[in-house]
Amino acid sequence: MTVRALAAVNVAAIERNVARLRSAAPGAAVCAVVKADGYGHGALAAAIAAQAGGASWLAVATAREAAGLRAGGVGGRLLVLGALSDEELPVALAAGADVVAWRESFVERVAALGGGRVHAKLDTGMGRLGTRDPDEATRVAAAAAAASGTMLAGLMTHFATADERDDRFFDEQLARFAAWALPLRADHPRALLHAANSAATLRDAAAHFDLVRPGIAIYGMDPFGEDPAARGLEPALELRSYVAEVKPCAAGESTGYGRRFIASAPTVIATVPVGYGDGWRRGPTSAAEVLVGGRRFPLVGTVSMDNITLDLGPDGGGVEIGDDAVLIGAQGEQRILAEAIADRLGTINYEVTCALAARVPRLHHRDGAAPESR
Numbered sequence: 001m002t003v004r005a006l007a008a009v010n011v012a013a014i015e016r017n018v019a020r021l022r023s024a025a026p027g028a029a030v031c032a033v034v035k036a037d038g039y040g041h042g043a044l045a046a047a048i049a050a051q052a053g054g055a056s057w058l059a060v061a062t063a064r065e066a067a068g069l070r071a072g073g074v075g076g077r078l079l080v081l082g083a084l085s086d087e088e089l090p091v092a093l094a095a096g097a098d099v100v101a102w103r104e105s106f107v108e109r110v111a112a113l114g115g116g117r118v119h120a121k122l123d124t125g126m127g128r129l130g131t132r133d134p135d136e137a138t139r140v141a142a143a144a145a146a147a148s149g150t151m152l153a154g155l156m157t158h159f160a161t162a163d164e165r166d167d168r169f170f171d172e173q174l175a176r177f178a179a180w181a182l183p184l185r186a187d188h189p190r191a192l193l194h195a196a197n198s199a200a201t202l203r204d205a206a207a208h209f210d211l212v213r214p215g216i217a218i219y220g221m222d223p224f225g226e227d228p229a230a231r232g233l234e235p236a237l238e239l240r241s242y243v244a245e246v247k248p249c250a251a252g253e254s255t256g257y258g259r260r261f262i263a264s265a266p267t268v269i270a271t272v273p274v275g276y277g278d279g280w281r282r283g284p285t286s287a288a289e290v291l292v293g294g295r296r297f298p299l300v301g302t303v304s305m306d307n308i309t310l311d312l313g314p315d316g317g318g319v320e321i322g323d324d325a326v327l328i329g330a331q332g333e334q335r336i337l338a339e340a341i342a343d344r345l346g347t348i349n350y351e352v353t354c355a356l357a358a359r360v361p362r363l364h365h366r367d368g369a370a371p372e373s374r
């Protein structure tokens with residue numbers, strides 16, 4: 001299929017990644033995180049695939065994301081991880097989503113709206129949402145258990161450094177959470193304890209508790225920024241385009257805005273119609289490689305809004321107009337990981353796929369076959 005930019009998402013890979021995470025945390029249920037449009041993969045398709053892979057919970061960051069999943073027909077337990085304003089809380093509750101609380105006044109708001117399922121959050125060191133005071137977190141839990149119509153569904157925290165190897169702060173956070181949540185569970189036996197993101201799920205069984213909350217790993221990206229295959233994960237997303245133009249570039253001629261590439265010797269330039277308007281970041285450096293005909297070619301010149309240019313070398317590398325180009329994914333023996341792109345840009349794999357713009361159509365498939373419609 002020749003279109004200017006396409007994100008092909010293999011839902012079967014998401015299913016297998018969730019199954020892999022289930023086996024990594026055998027005693028825990030899996031809550032698949034599909035916030036930010038499923039890390040750019042399409043939230044609805046990711047949610048359905050995650051459930052098919054054995055996730056019994058889903059999580060999003062916002063009330064709108066929760067409502068969107070319900071509108072798409074997604075059932076099952078759903079948790080909104082983020083802060084909720086007065087306007088947003090009723091939207092989350094109307095979607096039948098669980099919400100996160102760390103102030104008693106928030107539990108009162110939930111009760112005033114007719115009630116809902118509440119997870120009390122202790123801030124053990126992330127320093128973002130949640131309360132740092134275990135006593136306040138305990139009062140929030142008690143309020144959620146007591147208020148009319150509300151139920152205490154969980155006790156939770158979130159790690160700041162689970163993806164940093166040999167980091168001691170992770171163990172401190174884990175100890176703080178266990179010291180608060182394990183005794184509290186005696187009073188609230190139905191509340192689920194949960195703390196682990198992808199990195200914690202893969203790193204330490206002591207962080208699994210009742211429920212793990214992997215996001216990045218369900219998409220087959222590595223939370224440690226390494227090769228996902230080493231942990232049995234399979235990248236689900238490929239970013240594809242094609243060669244729209246091929247032409248010679250004489251010594252002294254340039255390509256792109258600002259003439260940041262000037263050929264020092266005669267070469268051949270291919271134009272691939274993907275740019276920062278598609279979420280292919282211009283960044284501090286345009287350095288990247290793109291696969292054409294199973295070979296890697298360097299991106300040269302500046303990333304434009306709608307186009308990038310590749311240096312095919314003096315012989316043109318056998319590339320012809322219309323050839324498939326792969327920016328993320330595999331072609332022949334070669335593959336380009338989101339982790340490698342993130343490295344070059346000085347960012348993380350999460351941002352590479354989240355950045356893909358709405359302009360890029362998502363094509364969901366099952367190992368290359370058209371997905372069955374629901």
Ligand SMILES: *Cc1c(COP(=O)(O)O)cnc(C)c1O
Pocket residue numbers: 033035081158196197198199213214215216217223
């Ligand atoms: C995003 C998020 C996760 C998932 O994190 P990953 O690193 O993508 O696995 C889990 N828990 C909370 C609270 C989050 O915000």
